[in-house]
Amino acid sequence: MAKTIVFSDCDGTLLNSKHELTVQTYRAIKHLQAVGIPFVIISGRSPLGLYPLLERYQFNCPLICYSGALILNEAGEVWQNVGFSAAMAQKIVNFIEINDLDLTWNAYTASEWYVRKFDERVKNEMNIVRATPKVINGNLAEILPSTLPVNKIMCICAPGKITAIAAAIKAAFPQLSVTMSSSRLLEIMHKGVNKSRAMQLFCRYLHVPLKNTIAFGDSYNDVEMLQTAGKYYLMANAEPELLTKFPNHTLSNDADGICAALKRLNLIN
Numbered sequence: 001m002a003k004t005i006v007f008s009d010c011d012g013t014l015l016n017s018k019h020e021l022t023v024q025t026y027r028a029i030k031h032l033q034a035v036g037i038p039f040v041i042i043s044g045r046s047p048l049g050l051y052p053l054l055e056r057y058q059f060n061c062p063l064i065c066y067s068g069a070l071i072l073n074e075a076g077e078v079w080q081n082v083g084f085s086a087a088m089a090q091k092i093v094n095f096i097e098i099n100d101l102d103l104t105w106n107a108y109t110a111s112e113w114y115v116r117k118f119d120e121r122v123k124n125e126m127n128i129v130r131a132t133p134k135v136i137n138g139n140l141a142e143i144l145p146s147t148l149p150v151n152k153i154m155c156i157c158a159p160g161k162i163t164a165i166a167a168a169i170k171a172a173f174p175q176l177s178v179t180m181s182s183s184r185l186l187e188i189m190h191k192g193v194n195k196s197r198a199m200q201l202f203c204r205y206l207h208v209p210l211k212n213t214i215a216f217g218d219s220y221n222d223v224e225m226l227q228t229a230g231k232y233y234l235m236a237n238a239e240p241e242l243l244t245k246f247p248n249h250t251l252s253n254d255a256d257g258i259c260a261a262l263k264r265l266n267l268i269n
Contacts (some may be wrong), residue, residue, distance in 0.1 A: 004267070006032060007064075007199055007225065008258060010043035010050070011128070012218040013183070013235050013237040016254045019128050021057050023231050023258040029059060031268045039065060040202065042195050044181045044221055045152070046108045049129030050105050056130075067179070067221050068198030069189050070110055072088040073205075080201060081110055083149030084176065084253065090141040092153050092188060095172050099164050102158040103186070106133065107140060109148045114140070120154040155186040164184055183239075196224035214265070216250070216258050218242075233261040 008014045016022055029039045031085055041050060042064040050063050063072045071080040089107055093116075106119040107114040113133035115122050136143050144150060157165050166186055170178045177189045180262060186239035195217075203210055215222075218238040226232040226246055234242060236252040243249065250264075251257035262268045 001036070001053045003036065003206065003208050004214065005040060005203065005206065005208050006262075006267075007040045007042045007195075007202075007213060007215045007229065009195075009217040009219070009222050009225075010041055010045055012182075012237060012253055013216050013222075014041065014253070015053075015147040015259065017237075021053070021093055022256055024259045025215055026057055026059070028256075028259045028262055028268050029061070029093065029264075032262070033059075033061070037267065038062065042068070042198060042225065044152070044185070044187055045129060046070075046131070047110065048131040049164070052130040061206075062202070064190060064198045064202065065180070066108065066151040066194060067187060067259075068195050069149075069193045070106050071198055071202060077242075078110070079205060081149060081151070081199070082193060083151040084190050086141045086144035086146060086150060088143065088176075090139060090152060091148040092169070092173065092176075093140055095169070096155070099168065101155075101168065102161050103155040103165060105158065106154040107136075107144070108152045109144065109150055111148075114144070121180075125156065141269055142178070143189055150189070151189065153188040157186055157187070159184065180219045181219055187221060194224045195222060199228055216261070218253065231265070233257070 032039045040062045044067045047065055060074055062074050070084050104119055104223050114136045115133045177193050179190050181187050211230040213229045215232045216225055217224045218235040234246045235251040235257045236249055250261040
């Protein structure tokens with residue numbers, strides 16, 4: 001029988017509303033791994049925001065970061081690392097700051113997280129991911145390593161402003177991918193980066209057909225992944241619009257929704 005791969009979004013899906021991994025979900029992951037089924041975290045987070053999670057709960061798995069821009073296998077080896085230049089990142093930051101958009105920007109490479117200042121939005125993100133960014137006072141293009149792509153710029157938007165901000169950035173930078181990962185988080189990445197393409201690349205590496213994949217998600221940046229997977233489950237806490245669009249649901253992230261679906265599939269007891 002062909003191998004199955006389970007892909008799971010992190011925030012709002014794998015983790016509960018307290019940003020914790022429940023005992024039942026942890027046991028489900030360990031059971032999958034024990035029987036040879038890879039469990040892959042596929043998230044908008046950076047490695048800096050995911051490795052502390054693995055260390056806290058003492059398990060290891062492949063990581064698909066930045067919604068697919070960076071793929072790391074279980075040994076931490078890079079399978080994909082795509083992004084845009086530091087010069088392009090500076091253009092995006094200039095546009096944000098000149099137009100006084102109501103947001104806080106965060107720039108990410110494979111190994112670093114950069115911000116302009118430690119405001120309340122950044123501090124909240126730090127508490128969630130348990131990582132600390134570097135503050136940049138000057139020009140991004142002069143400070144960021146020229147040899148590394150900028151995998152993502154994440155905008156933490158003011159409540160109710162994200163739709164207008166997304167439209168403005170999309171219009172200004174049609175050559176980039178701009179997507180919402182929550183009602184306040186906007187991700188700007190290299191064109192074509194999404195979780196579906198990352199899934200496909202990962203499956204090619206392991207020679208597993210897409211029909212043998214299972215995916216869990218809860219937000220807009222999970223849409224392509226859910227559409228690509230052999231089986232998908234949308235968490236009950238997902239965006240209402242998505243719950244209408246995708247009929248295959250499981251319980252919420254606070255009710256061990258991943259476990260419930262895996263039991264339904266007879267993959268765990």
